[in-house]
Amino acid sequence: MKLQLHVWGPAFGLPSIDAQCLATVAYCSLALPRQAWELVATSDPSVSPTGELPALQYGSVWVSRFRNIVDYLRQYSQGEWDLDQELDESKKADKFAFSSFIESRGQTLIDLSLYVSSQNYYGNTSPAYGNLLQWPNQWILPPKLHSAAKARTGHLGFSSLDLQALEEQREREHSAAAATGQVPKNLIPRPRDTVSTLLGRTAKQDSFRIDALTSEFFEPLEAMLGQKPFLLASDETDLPSSLDCIALGYLALALIPELTFPWLRDAMRAKAPLLSAYTERLRQRCFGSESVEVAHAFAPQSVPPSPLPWRAPGRISLAAVWEHPAVNAAESDSDLSEKEKEIVSTYADSQKKDMYLSIATVVAGTAALVGYVMHTGLLSLAVQGDDEEEEAEEDIVQNDAAFDNVVATDFLSSANLSQI
């Protein structure tokens, strides 16, 4: 049985649209012999019981996240498939630190470039997802990923890269001003002209904050790489390490995509020429010199063979949805850790509960409707009875009033009498 690596599908000429998936693909292509593994562009995180991609499947074993997959491959091959075995202590320290650095800063920049920048998202990223996702996920997943990326970068205050948010803000301010009455035009506050709104108009205009952000990311990496072939190499003959795979995952997404608004690529080429060359070199080594097309992933037989061991993902059928791993995982997967099992089973339980809850809601709703109809029927009977009683009461009241009138006229007449 082969190891199967499930990833987000290809886009922008790269084997995956996601940085972590790219890193894992790079690691497998460098560490594993070609016949040992298959690459499946599942593009659906729900196939894995952990709900995440990349995920490595071996029989009923599922492992997700880059570092866990690297650990699993090392155990699986008894230490043979390990790119990091040559590293000494200080290089290991560098590996941890730089991977944390690349993952945190790189993710921010890629979020800003591919998702938050509106032109790029609507012009490039969203169509790319449309090509690789199957119905109905192409309508569900991209907006989710879009808003997750916005949430991750919200604290930076770059929301004005996002034309949509900018337009909303402008409208809100305008309507607020209009709502307060006849405010003279020159007193209506204009939306703040941030650096990034300028950036939104033309890519050429300077942007200090984007500039600072890209410098902070690229400069340490460029200095670390220097003239070496790989980030942690000490001489020409050294092999790439897992850090190079992570770096490739994030840097390739910064450098390779042809975007409407390529500020990240421009910055990378200008600030880190060595790093750009390194990314291009490593990309050819891991993913092949041809750019990866969506067809490679979905119909591997029909196109010229790719250096990556693609295998077409199964189409989603109704039965597959019913047999969804997330629903059945709690019973079937014995290789998950205790904690994972707990999480998965809570998820499965909650899904079952949801189903029972919806059935119960429908039943209760129907019962309530029938009850209401019956109730109104009963009420109409009761109303007739009530009417009769009320009429009787009215009679009494009228009698009382008549009596009062009599007394009052008596009083008046007696008063008149006394006056006379």
Added chain:
Amino acid sequence: MPPKGSEGPEPASAARSFFSIPTPIKVLFDKFPLVTYPANDIPQRIPSERRENQLFVFTDAAGARRGRPSFNPQCLKWQAYLKFVGIDFEITASNNHASPTGALPFLLPSLPAGSSDAIPSHKLQKWAIEQVHCEEEQQLNLRFEVYASLLDHRIRHAWLYALYLDEANFNAVARRLYINPATSNSLVRTALEFQLQQAARDELLKTTRYIDVADLEGDAGNAFEALAALLGEDDHFFGRPNPGLFDASVFAYTHLILDDELGWKQNRLAQMLRKHNNLVQHRERLLRFF
């Protein structure tokens, strides 16, 4: 304006049109005893004349008096940094609502006298450099920012989990430090608890689909290993003769993780940290500043 009610009808008829005050009310207000009382005194607990820089951090009253380390890593980082570079300051117990930026710490400088411009935490380093002309350490070593990301992400995430989402620790530590001093109303406390835990959960879920404790702890363990390798046999990070910003950032977490007075119920992070003797000694060396 003094009343001119007795001066005859000519000016009154001109001004009466719109703005004039009706005569009876004017007469009444002429007799009104207008006394201006002196302004209230400033509350006793605020020093009448600020001679020291005031750093506002999360701490309790006793800790503030004796200048003990704050129990919040962000605050402790800047508290330690200012101590290391030799700036005198007093600390004041405070909370996020007091801060102009919505986050602690911030500093009210003593000079220029009477200035009320608070310095938020992201400008503290620049201010300190202006004050004592210490170095901007980020520029000296390319690894500064890289290794700082270990603290800002890997260790911080594990810390968020350990303090806020681990129920035993949350009840024993976070509740006592952050929630109980804020209010005695149990309803408000419940709401605060929920907000704190939700904020921590949201922060962790920003980068992953679900919270995997083993992953968080494994990453933190690797981060400690990397920091220990970076420190090596030196007294301070990057071989500096005096502790600086990076030492303060590391100390902010290592001190709190190893501080048994906080009353941790479960402390996996401390177990991992104790494997690296040089980091433990580094913390003990720096603790002498307090």
